[in-house]
Amino acid sequence: MSVKAKTKQCKSAIITHSPCSQSTQMEQNKMTEQDLHTGDNPESAEKGGEQELRRHRLAKLDRIRQRGDEPYKYVFDRTHSIGDARNLLESMEKEADENEPPAFPARLAGRIVARRVQGKSTFMDIRDESGRIQVFLGEKQVGEVAYEETKDLDIGDFIGVSGSVKKTRRGEITLFAEVYEILAKSLRPSAEKYHGLADVEIRYRHRFLDLVANPEVMTVFRKRIEMIEVMRSWLRSHGFLEVETPMLHPIPGGATARPFITHHNTYDSQFYLRVAPELYLKKLLVGGFEKVFEINRCFRNEGVDGRHNPEFTTMEMYEAYQDYMGLMDETEDMLTHMMEAIVGSRSFVYQGQEIEIGRPWKRLTLFDAIRQYAGIDLESTKDRDTAARLAKSIGVEITPDMGYGKIVDEVMSEKVQPNLVQPTFLYDYPWELSPLAKRKRGNPELTERFQPFIACLEVGNAFSELNDPIDQRQRFEAQVALREAGDDEAQYLDEDFLTALEVGMPPAAGLGIGIDRMAMIVTNSPSIRDVILFPQLRPGV
């Protein structure tokens, strides 16, 4: 499906019907009629299914205007949403006696999603955000002229209808129309009424078509929105303040990731779209905030697939005087809360896997998990080459440029993560993997870090925040060395952040949660693109 071609077509169609000529409206309409019947107008003579469907609708638009009606209204005063109207009738039914079937007057509005014409009566289904209702239009009820004019309505149009809400003989809740008016004309054909819109490329590139054709898509996004609300209210009720920090970073920081580069004209400077808000949020702890969080976008210039979108949403929270174990308890509470609130029970299915939201979650050190699931011991093996040999022995591919930390990470992703179906925390990671985490008490080779996993998806990352400015500088320098050795994902040395740590940051724990991945899990969506309204696809085409 070529978007460009579509645009072109629609432009030429607009030109055909452009009111810029000196002809009167009447003449234009005549021309349109002529187009329809003879097809000999040179500009619109071209056939083509989509063009023709469009011309039919433009002709209807002309007719509506010709009779002095406005096909794009300004307001419509509804008495009820469709959902409210349905609920009201149902509650009236419970109290009504059998001889007097309940009914009440209403003015409803919505998009026409189905039409069944039977000579002098017509049934339509209209839909608003709250639901769908059948509308009955009878020639006797609305009048001959108005009934004739329903022929200028199409699926996709918005209409407003006044009448009486009651059930038909067959028991369908129906708005029996007395008066109707068009509120907005649709010029494009609708998707197939039974199968909906299945082409994922169109669904992702033109989400509005997806939402119109596949109403269940909206429930996915409603769940996402609600999940974020539950998270936000959990955080607020635990004393966290929501803040906003920059998207434009002079130095990308807070995560090992490749950034997007942009440019500011007035400053004539290079900026990076943020890869993580971490360093700014910690600066707030330095400044005296004790519990802060931010729910916002991060941007990473990396591979795109079913679990990675170039821009994605994270929640990051920082809590002074807390450590990673305390934060682990809080994370468990918050995520359990979120999942239960959205799925409505203690268990649910994600892509065929039964997930139990029992508490407490399983907690394993990273090295215990590797021993348990990969059958090798990388903890007592500090030597890089020995670790590489062990990893290879269980079929994990190891390249010469991988250091000890990277090897551990690789074994974890390959051999451990696929087993983490039930909510699980892994904790205590090698220091090489975590340049912003505090060293573990009693074991400087490790950091106090944990990650929650659900349905084999990594949904977060947390640690006791490194607040020793000397250690932090050394970690940054190690990253810079990696960068100079060619690792373009290694982190930068951020002098301003080090200055902040030197001013003094209280002991603190911090957590990041991948909102999109959580949304995938609670909506049983296989792809991240199913939970992002407008996912990034390759432009153009």
Place this chain on the structure above:
RNA sequence: GGACGGGUAGCUCAGCCGGUAGAGCAUCGGACUUUUAAUCCGGUGGCCGCGGGUUCGAAUCCCGCCCCGUUCACCA
């Protein structure tokens, strides 16, 4: 970037061991005053993703390219 699958009417899909491009829905015309995937009759609608090649003849076979999906690689 590699492998595999896909791209045919506005939508959902057949056709793919070469021989005039199909169905259902939508749309247009006709019948029809309680349908709800309404029904019945008749019509319109196609650069078969794009570009080359093979062939008397290509939606179909071959090559290249574009886009989408899955997966691996990469990556939190």
